Amino acid sequence: MPERIKHQPLDSKKIKQPDAEIHIIKDQCKGCGFCIEFCPKKVLEESQEINARGVHPPKIVDESKCIICSFCTAVCPDFAIFVTEKPSKEE
Amino acid sequence: MSSMTKKRVLPSGARFMSGDIACAEGAIAAGCRFFAGYPITPATEIAEHLSARMPEFGGIYIQMEDEIASLVAVIGASYAGLKAMTATSGPGFSLMQENIGLAAMTEAPCVIVDIMRGGPSTGQPTLPGQQDVMQAKWGSHGDYSIIALSPSSVQEMFNLTIEAFNMAETYRVPALVMGDEIVAHMWEKVVIPPASEIRIVNRKKPHDSRDKYEPFMPDDDLVPPMACFGEGYRFHATGLTHDEYGYPRTQSSEVQSKLVRRLCEKVSRNEDKIIRVEKVMLEDADVAVVAYGIVARAALSAVRKAREAGIKAGLLRLITLWPFPEKHVAAVTNQVKTIVVPEMNCGQMVREVERAAKETPVAFLSKLGEDPHTPNEILKVIKGNI
Amino acid sequence: MVQEMVHPFSKYLRSAMIPHIWCSGCGNGVVLNSFVHALDELQMDLDKLVVVSGIGCIGRSAGYTNADSFHTTHGRAIPFATGVKLANPELEVVVISGDGDLFAIGGNHFIHAARRNIGIKVICANNFNYGMTGGQQGPTTPLESLTTTTPYGNIEHPFNLVHLAAASGATYVARWTTLHVRRLTQSIKRMLQKEGFCFIEVVTPCPEIFGRHNKMRTGLEMMEWFKRSSVVENFSDPSKAEITPERIVVGEFVNVQKVSYEKFFHEKLAQINEKAVEW
Numbered sequence: 001m002p003e004r005i006k007h008q009p010l011d012s013k014k015i016k017q018p019d020a021e022i023h024i025i026k027d028q029c030k031g032c033g034f035c036i037e038f039c040p041k042k043v044l045e046e047s048q049e050i051n052a053r054g055v056h057p058p059k060i061v062d063e064s065k066c067i068i069c070s071f072c073t074a075v076c077p078d079f080a081i082f083v084t085e086k087p088s089k090e091e
Numbered sequence: 092m093s094s095m096t097k098k099r100v101l102p103s104g105a106r107f108m109s110g111d112i113a114c115a116e117g118a119i120a121a122g123c124r125f126f127a128g129y130p131i132t133p134a135t136e137i138a139e140h141l142s143a144r145m146p147e148f149g150g151i152y153i154q155m156e157d158e159i160a161s162l163v164a165v166i167g168a169s170y171a172g173l174k175a176m177t178a179t180s181g182p183g184f185s186l187m188q189e190n191i192g193l194a195a196m197t198e199a200p201c202v203i204v205d206i207m208r209g210g211p212s213t214g215q216p217t218l219p220g221q222q223d224v225m226q227a228k229w230g231s232h233g234d235y236s237i238i239a240l241s242p243s244s245v246q247e248m249f250n251l252t253i254e255a256f257n258m259a260e261t262y263r264v265p266a267l268v269m270g271d272e273i274v275a276h277m278w279e280k281v282v283i284p285p286a287s288e289i290r291i292v293n294r295k296k297p298h299d300s301r302d303k304y305e306p307f308m309p310d311d312d313l314v315p316p317m318a319c320f321g322e323g324y325r326f327h328a329t330g331l332t333h334d335e336y337g338y339p340r341t342q343s344s345e346v347q348s349k350l351v352r353r354l355c356e357k358v359s360r361n362e363d364k365i366i367r368v369e370k371v372m373l374e375d376a377d378v379a380v381v382a383y384g385i386v387a388r389a390a391l392s393a394v395r396k397a398r399e400a401g402i403k404a405g406l407l408r409l410i411t412l413w414p415f416p417e418k419h420v421a422a423v424t425n426q427v428k429t430i431v432v433p434e435m436n437c438g439q440m441v442r443e444v445e446r447a448a449k450e451t452p453v454a455f456l457s458k459l460g461e462d463p464h465t466p467n468e469i470l471k472v473i474k475g476n477i
Numbered sequence: 478m479v480q481e482m483v484h485p486f487s488k489y490l491r492s493a494m495i496p497h498i499w500c501s502g503c504g505n506g507v508v509l510n511s512f513v514h515a516l517d518e519l520q521m522d523l524d525k526l527v528v529v530s531g532i533g534c535i536g537r538s539a540g541y542t543n544a545d546s547f548h549t550t551h552g553r554a555i556p557f558a559t560g561v562k563l564a565n566p567e568l569e570v571v572v573i574s575g576d577g578d579l580f581a582i583g584g585n586h587f588i589h590a591a592r593r594n595i596g597i598k599v600i601c602a603n604n605f606n607y608g609m610t611g612g613q614q615g616p617t618t619p620l621e622s623l624t625t626t627t628p629y630g631n632i633e634h635p636f637n638l639v640h641l642a643a644a645s646g647a648t649y650v651a652r653w654t655t656l657h658v659r660r661l662t663q664s665i666k667r668m669l670q671k672e673g674f675c676f677i678e679v680v681t682p683c684p685e686i687f688g689r690h691n692k693m694r695t696g697l698e699m700m701e702w703f704k705r706s707s708v709v710e711n712f713s714d715p716s717k718a719e720i721t722p723e724r725i726v727v728g729e730f731v732n733v734q735k736v737s738y739e740k741f742f743h744e745k746l747a748q749i750n751e752k753a754v755e756w
Contacts, residue, residue: 023484025484028495028496030500031501032695032697033502033696033697034507034700037697038656055501074510074511074514074659075507075655075656075658076510077499077502077503077504077506077507077509077655077696078497078506079486079490079506079510125564127560146746146749146750147750149750151564151742153559155556157585160553160555160556160586161556163549163550163553163557163560164557164559166557166560167529167547167557167559167560167561167564168564170561171527171561171565172564175560175564190550190553193549193550197547320545321525321527321545321565325524325545325546327540327545327546327547328547328548329539329540329547330548330549331548338493338494339540339548
């Protein structure tokens with residue numbers, strides 16, 4: 001439960017938290033930084049590794065914070081990142 | 092589309108019409124169902140006639156904003172599966188050159204009618220000329236090939252337009268009908284054959300399945316089968332140098348060499364099937380007149396008069412201008428002592444004749460303006476060179 | 478993170494041609510992404526789609542889309558698309574091209590296609606210069622901008638593309654930036670379901686050339702400009718929809734109903750043939 005919420009939301013058992021799976025096609029990334037900059041939850045940051053194109057692809061900071069808004073998927077010019085939802089184990 | 096229209100092909104038999112109208116009717120008879128054009132003297136009547144007739148066959152007529160758009164729309168319609176044509180004269184023909192190159196590069200079957208008039212530039216819109224014949228072959232940048240036909244009569248405006256469509260479909264090239272203002276505007280008898288007797292050729296369709304289709308992989312005749320948009324082939328075509336998949340390959344010398352040479356050879360290697368000439372009284376001739384278009388009519392008259400005067404003259408009429416009937420010209424020049432070439436320009440096809448004629452002397456007779464050469468003018472040159 | 482799966486939009490792209498040639502931070506990839514996003518949401522039949530492009534960096538998009546496609550000569554995508562649409566009105570014909578291709582050399586074709594309301598859909602990636610040839614001035618280059626052919630600052634006023642499209646008769650006109658990816662996808666969807674000539678301008682970063690010459694060296698800096706300056710003013714007066722360093726007016730400007738050329742033509746065909754008599 002995020003810290004700022006002082007009590008259990010009334011519908012917390014009904015509403016499913018997104019269980020995101022972020023896929024980064026590292027060697028297709030050209031290092032533009034759009035996904036990192038425009039992620040509303042700051043889930044991504046620039047990694048230190050260098051990919052086949054000679055740039056730093058993004059790396060995931062905390063996948064659990066991702067809300068699957070898919071903005072990164074939509075704004076990536078290189079089709080190098082997309083988000084899916086992990087198949088749920090138990091409802 | 093055909094279910095909602097009543098087909099009204101011209102009934103067979105003799106009719107009286109102008110060259111422009113014969114050309115338009117020939118297009119319809121050939122199966123043309125898309126015309127995009129722009130008004131220009133002396134080809135305007137083709138557009139006007141087709142604006143009324145095309146819709147009667149469920150075909151499309153559109154007047155575009157300029158000649159450039161006209162030809163490009165024709166290429167688009169061709170890629171969408173229709174037989175498509177445009178018609179223009181010198182100034183419009185010049186505008187179309189870039190996209191003649193596009194049609195050649197993307198191997199889009201299409202027919203372009205150029206009713207030649209006095210040039211250069213705006214020139215003499217209502218008077219004839221033969222000044223665009225070299226431009227027909229070389230007008231666009233780069234190396235490519237086209238097929239160009241030269242009608243000498245209203246009947247040929249009908250027949251050769253159909254021929255042009257067949258050539259375009261067979262070889263996937265732009266096929267040009269190089270008429271002139273006189274042949275276009277004069278009225279003559281035309282015999283329309285029954286539809287069953289008109290030979291129509293359609294483009295080769297792919298023999299591969301959709302996932303294996305390579306849009307620019309040629310068959311043995313150097314012509315690739317052509318899918319069209321909407322058939323599920325999902326192929327790409329571009330004016331950039333491309334490989335067999337149609338994808339741009341702008342850095343490879345090998346691809347450039349292979350593609351461009353094939354575009355040229357697909358016509359040159361099939362020359363014997365393409366070229367048509369008419370030979371009159373050449374068997375025993377000492378002097379041959381080589382002519383085309385409206386000028387060939389006067390030349391025929393001159394040759395007959397020469398024969399009456401005891402001169403063994405003959406006529407080689409070029410029906411195909413490009414590819415140039417080099418072998419036919421060479422054969423004639425080997426036989427005769429002199430060649431006479433009358434043209435309504437300052438010397439265009441005569442250069443090709445000279446090239447083929449080698450040592451045989453060639454006399455060139457130029458005429459510019461309202462009338463083609465009179466038979467007597469040509470006769471005088473025949474007499475003077477014998 | 479798990480092992481890499483295939484990108485869900487791979488089926489809309491020609492895999493042999495990906496990765497594309499566009500620079501890092503170039504907005505063309507975003508335009509393509511928004512476009513295929515719209516195709517996906519509409520579950521469009523790719524066998525009925527034809528993508529036509531002109532010359533320019535964005536012109537390569539026809540080669541990247543997994544549909545029947547054609548890359549024309551400079552400026553001629555619109556008349557080509559017109560020929561295709563008329564020959565087979567069942568096809569969805571989309572033109573994706575650039576500001577120079579569509580509005581300089583192709584300007585005449587644009588206004589006439591809009592005027593006659595032919596049912597083709599046009600997406601213009603407006604990056605304010607001629608990128609492919611190295612960054613020359615174009616018809617949308619802002620005043621005083623530096624380009625390779627305006628080293629002293631551009632002295633020509635740029636077109637207002639949405640105003641031009643609206644004035645020429647387009648039935649749907651919108652402008653977004655590559656930051657407004659969701660709204661751009663929605664606009665593309667709306668356009669693909671609409672009759673008549675439709676136009677969407679996408680303000681696109683060209684960081685390598687235009688941006689670099691004009692103090693916005695990266696795609697991010699250009700996107701920051703969009704973020705800072707964009708205002709959504711739906712159905713405001715397109716003639717006032719300016720693009721300046723301080724203000725980029727985006728939104729949907731025109732959405733009207735008007736019979737398309739091809740529909741009108743077929744209505745006429747039906748009338749002609751009702752009255753027809755055999756020769």
